[in-house]
Amino acid sequence: MRFLIYGATRGQGDGIGHSCALALQSRGHEVRGLCRDATKAAAETAFPLEAVDVHAAAGQDRLKALLREHDPDVVWSACGAGSAGPLWALKDDEVEQMIDANVRATVALCRAWAPSCVDGGPHLVLTGSIAGVLDGTGAAVYAGAKGFLLPFVRAQRSEFRRQGHHARISALLLSPVRTTGLDVIVEALEFIGRQSRSIELLIA
Numbered sequence: 001m002r003f004l005i006y007g008a009t010r011g012q013g014d015g016i017g018h019s020c021a022l023a024l025q026s027r028g029h030e031v032r033g034l035c036r037d038a039t040k041a042a043a044e045t046a047f048p049l050e051a052v053d054v055h056a057a058a059g060q061d062r063l064k065a066l067l068r069e070h071d072p073d074v075v076w077s078a079c080g081a082g083s084a085g086p087l088w089a090l091k092d093d094e095v096e097q098m099i100d101a102n103v104r105a106t107v108a109l110c111r112a113w114a115p116s117c118v119d120g121g122p123h124l125v126l127t128g129s130i131a132g133v134l135d136g137t138g139a140a141v142y143a144g145a146k147g148f149l150l151p152f153v154r155a156q157r158s159e160f161r162r163q164g165h166h167a168r169i170s171a172l173l174l175s176p177v178r179t180t181g182l183d184v185i186v187e188a189l190e191f192i193g194r195q196s197r198s199i200e201l202l203i204a
């Protein structure tokens, strides 16, 4: 399969997008990565990695052009950010980062990609967290920002359906990778990519 992965760098977390890109490549898939940081893009050598500003008009155009150029089977966003502290202890920029990575960037990616992920187009996969579907465990801003994902993808599918289009926009909800391991995420991505319908998959 051909995978186009946004967030294919090692950020402040566990580098799931980057590690999965390497693992998918080693399993024989064609992988192209995208990220926000031009310095990281220039340093990557294992797979093609390009920096794109998803919020800029030029970046939106580039995201759309990449679908035409590479005709991927799966476009996956591993983008996200999380700080585990309680709300009262978070710094302003930690709050901002969580909203930016988990909400704004996800909206921007969908504005560029979702209209192509209909009627036989690529399968769009967005990354959520168990923290966004199970309440009460703490990390209020992270949980709330991740909780945005499911209603957002479900509503998008409905919007396309009302226009007569069948969208494949799936949600992959992760538990801590240090507990689950990476292999199950890689296998989940391959599994979702083969589905003819959207699915919501929680890795527990």
Ligand SMILES: NC(=O)c1ccc[n+]([C@@H]2O[C@H](COP(=O)([O-])OP(=O)(O)OC[C@H]3O[C@@H](n4cnc5c(N)ncnc54)[C@H](OP(=O)(O)O)[C@@H]3O)[C@@H](O)[C@H]2O)c1
Pocket (backbone or CB within 6 Å): 006, 007, 008, 009, 010, 011, 012, 013, 014, 015, 016, 017, 035, 036, 037, 040, 078, 079, 080, 081, 082, 097, 100, 101, 102, 105, 127, 128, 129, 130, 173, 174, 175, 176, 177, 178
């Ligand atoms: N780690 C876990 O156990 C776990 C558990 C549940 C869910 N998740 C979810 O899985 C995904 C990957 O997590 P991870 O631990 O691999 O995180 P990570 O190492 O920090 O990687 C996150 C990726 O998102 C990018 N990113 C961060 N903020 C961004 C922003 N504002 N705009 C655009 N790109 C941004 C990062 O780019 P830079 O390299 O430029 O920072 C990086 O490519 C996230 O959605 C996370 O919420 C992770």
